[in-house]
Amino acid sequence: MRGTRSAGRLRQALRWSRRIIAGVVSICALVGVVRLVVPATAGTDGEPAGVQRQLSFLRAALDDGAGDEAQQLFPEGYFFLHALYGLTWVELGMREPAGERSEALREARWALERLDSPSGRAPFSADLVPSYGVFYRGWSNWLRGGVLSLQPAAHRDPAELRRFADDSAALGAAFDASRTPYLAAYPGQAWPVDSTVAMASLRLHDTLLPPRFAGTADRWLRGVRERLDPRTGLLPHRVDLDTGAPAEVARATSQSMIQRFLVDIDPDFAAEQYLRFRDRYVVTTLGLGPTVREYPEGTDGPADVDSGPLPLGVSLSASVVTAGAAQVHGDAALAEGLTNYSELLGLPVDTPWTKRYAFGLIPIGDAFLAWSKTARPWVADAPSPPPASLSWWWRLPLISVLVVLGVAPWVPALVRRRWWRA
Structure with a gap:
């Protein structure tokens, strides 16, 4: 029984x-x-749901040493994690009325102070021109300009204005003296994406302060057009430092960022480059959803620390950053598609206070995604949307x-x- x-x-x-x-x-x-x-982006005006909570998670992670941990993963880990945190706050602040930007301004300044520290400068060489190289000076200058953009013109901090003007002058002088459009990020090494960020910061300078770099930007654009990757017609991934000649085919890890910043340098050239990039790198892997190949279709190559693993040739990091590039170019369908796909595959964990992806194991991934969701042009007007390449029915x-x-x-x-x- x-x-x-x-x-x-x-x-x-x-x-x-x-x-x-x-x-x-x-x-x-x-x-x-x-x-x-459910829409995961909000265009260039609204605030994407969840980004504030992502930033809450990232600030706690940074306070617990996430920057030092990221530095162990790749050479610019500490710098990038703080820079993206600060830039996302700038993006959110730009969406707020002028009188309601105090939190965004405080957090962006906090991030900028971490870049302007021995830890922030540690991977870079003071002997380069400009000092610490174009990667460090370009991204720092872009964030510094963002901090100034959050302040009313009549009440901008004089010390911050002087520093921005001085750093912009150093970048401009380095570009004017260079035989190529691409400055060194590390001794003997140059990547076009780094110079693109720096040049965008000079365009930003000319919207915040009396213009002085139009000639520098025009010469830079002429040099860029003369040195495009012959296989794709895009800016190459890596170049010869002495000549600026392409040394490596255009790759999505750098292109996804170039396409985000180029629109603030020359919107017409940017629109041409964006369509070339989209046509050659954005694919629907296994027919399931939009992703971004690291190398152009028909070409394969090795993975590295920037691209991460390349399952079926796809770079997850480039796919995330391309969502921001698409949003900057007004390509709402692709921006939404890439972000929705990230919401599915990224395994986000939501609480009333924080939001993190992949269980919060890789905060730099959270930082790139938050930065992409809030993308918008800082200098140029919003461009006309390109022809849609992705329909809702891919889902x-x-x-x-x-x-x-x-x-x-x-x-x-x-x-x-x-x-x-x-």
């Missing part, structure tokens, strides 16, 4: 366990569908898969019930 009761309790426990597991699977599938269809195959996964755990029970009734 006791054995019969024990067997009955065991069967009942197994039934409830199966129901609980089935319920969890169905809820996860439903959440996946929601993440695919259907994934939604179908999720529906099947959500229903499948209940099928055995439904079959058994129908069998017993028969």
